[in-house]
Amino acid sequence: MEPINELVVGHNVWLSSVVRSSLPDSFIWFVQDSNGAIWKLDLSFTNMAADPECLFSFHSGAIQGLDVSKKSHLMATTTLDRSVRVFDFVANRELITTRFNQGGTALGWAPPMVNQSGGLLVTGFEDGVVRLLELYNPQRLQGAAERSPETDAQLRLRQAFKPHNAPVSAVAYDRSGEILATGSSDCTVWFFTVGEWYNPIGYIHVPGPVKALDWSPNSHSESRLLILCHSGHVVEVYSPDPGAQESSKTFKLHNLPRRSFRFKSIKSRIKREEEVKRRQAAKEKKMKERAERFKEIREEGIVFLEEEEEEEKKELPPICFPNPPSPVCCGFYSQPGQFWLSMGGFDAGFLYHCKLSEDQDEDPLQRQDEPFAFRHISDADDNPICSMTFR
Known part of the structure; x- marks a missing residue:
């Protein structure tokens, strides 16, 4: 197939999509430029046709x-x-x-x-x-x-x-x-x-x-x-x-x-401790409910006991460490020798408070340092904090 006409939009323009104007019998087309622009083109190919017009310009990519x-x-x-x-x-x-x-x-x-x-x-x-x-x-x-x-x-x-x-x-x-x-x-x-x-x-x-x-x-x-x-x-x-x-x-x-x-991962340990606390709270709640209902129906006390034993038999979340290690997303000083870190990957969802050890004899590549405190960030397990700024 031989082209009938050709229009050069511009240099460094990567056209990826074209849409015709919704007006009837219009020769106007709107073009998406993957290099960061939206163009308006007149494809009438007449002597009165307007030159390509860049309507919007913006970044392409992150x-x-x-x-x-x-x-x-x-x-x-x-x-x-x-x-x-x-x-x-x-x-x-x-x-x-x-x-x-x-x-x-x-x-x-x-x-x-x-x-x-x-x-x-x-x-x-x-x-x-x-x-x-x-x-x-x-x-x-x-x-x-x-x-x-x-x-x-x-x-x-x-x-x-x-x-x-x-x-x-x-x-x-x-x-x-x-x-x-x-x-x-x-x-x-x-x-x-x-x-x-x-x-x-x-x-x-x-x-x-x-x-x-x-x-x-x-x-x-x-x-x-x-x-x-x-x-x-x-x-x-x-x-x-x-x-x-x-x-x-x-x-x-x-x-x-x-x-x-x-950084040494402590997220699995945090999750394990949270699960222990959750089970303990659930156990205390069941014991309280059983004691109240036992006064009314003694036979149901055995059923509640069996359910509680089944809950206790479930294995706790394992202690694990990501391989490769989780990446650092951002961080900042809190006080001399101490800083906060936001991690990505497996360790996302928390801000970790860390401290530089006075013992610096160990090879930096072989060190394993645990945070001494942490703060849970809601809904951040899949969306880690990547930037923080204080003014």
């Missing part, structure tokens, strides 16, 4: 990084569709979209102490590159709700560097805004000095792919970084000295003090 400006009502997001977008969530509209040659995997808005204008974004990409993007004239954009749909907003590249060999998974400024830490699935964390130009301090290896980074808050006496690994390992390190390079041949920080934690 959001990989999101943060909100602390200076204005602006929000930035990035995904593997290779775009970084800035939104005005008060005006309910997108300000700007910038595309790159790699998908975005992490994003953070620099705090005001780092950038007074409030327009600096730190973005990580799947090829290990970190880009500092500056939003052009963000102070004017704070009044964007009163502006026309056309805006002069721009994301300008301020600096780019490649510290990692795998996707960047986390970025975080320390509490003083003097150091930037970046983590990756290549099991490394890099530290950079913050200024007009970001310079590397050094890096460390951690036991697993980095899931999240959490600097200690101002309430803690010392500045430390909590590194959460997808594998269930947690590492705490002191904030490095900007002049800590041990030699000019390598940036590896060999002597940076650290403490390690490796």
